Amino acid sequence: MTRRKRPEDRPAQGFTLIEVLVALVIVALGMSALLGTLTSAANGAAYLRDKIFAQWVALNQIATVRLQQQLPSLGNSSGEVELANRKWTWQQTVTKLDVPGVMRIDVSVRPSDVVPAKGSKDQNWFVTITGVKGDALAQPVGRSDYGDISAANEECGGQYPDPNEQPKCSPNGPGTSTPITTPTVTPPTVPGTGAPGPTTSSPSPQ
Numbered sequence: 001m002t003r004r005k006r007p008e009d010r011p012a013q014g015f016t017l018i019e020v021l022v023a024l025v026i027v028a029l030g031m032s033a034l035l036g037t038l039t040s041a042a043n044g045a046a047y048l049r050d051k052i053f054a055q056w057v058a059l060n061q062i063a064t065v066r067l068q069q070q071l072p073s074l075g076n077s078s079g080e081v082e083l084a085n086r087k088w089t090w091q092q093t094v095t096k097l098d099v100p101g102v103m104r105i106d107v108s109v110r111p112s113d114v115v116p117a118k119g120s121k122d123q124n125w126f127v128t129i130t131g132v133k134g135d136a137l138a139q140p141v142g143r144s145d146y147g148d149i150s151a152a153n154e155e156c157g158g159q160y161p162d163p164n165e166q167p168k169c170s171p172n173g174p175g176t177s178t179p180i181t182t183p184t185v186t187p188p189t190v191p192g193t194g195a196p197g198p199t200t201s202s203p204s205p206q
Helices: 017-067 147-156
Strands: 075-083 086-096 102-111 127-132
Touching: 017 075, 017 102, 017 127, 075 147
Parallel strands: none
Antiparallel strands: 075 086, 086 102, 102 127
């Protein structure tokens, strides 16, 4: 008759070496995937931040060209500016459009520390912004529609007129010669005598 083994007589059960290795491989793969996802998200956020800064640089360059009185020269030009404690390289291309008197301005921007791919200077641009500028330019004038105070001051003798005295210049603004006339008031006369009548004055408010 065989003797049944008691539970305390059985050997202790545990994980084998192969099972431990398989578990470690699964954990390592999961951690690698998680770290890869976090790294990709961080790189994407940094790229979007740099792209927004590059857009600002391009828009500033187009605004600078538009504020200039003279038209930009056709062709390519480049430069470097600093924004957000980082240097940015921009390239500007000015071409003519089919519309007479209108020019197209293309501005491409990338960080200065980014190496162009394959050694080409025309690659790895972060953004390219397009704007237009016309040749209908007007030279700035020194006088506004309401008159120039400095010009009026010069024509009034170099100083503002005394408010208690009659101004020596025309009320129509500098450069005009319309004299200032003060209306005369004739007191009424008594009929038949020709003598001046009594003057009346309105009582002052108390």
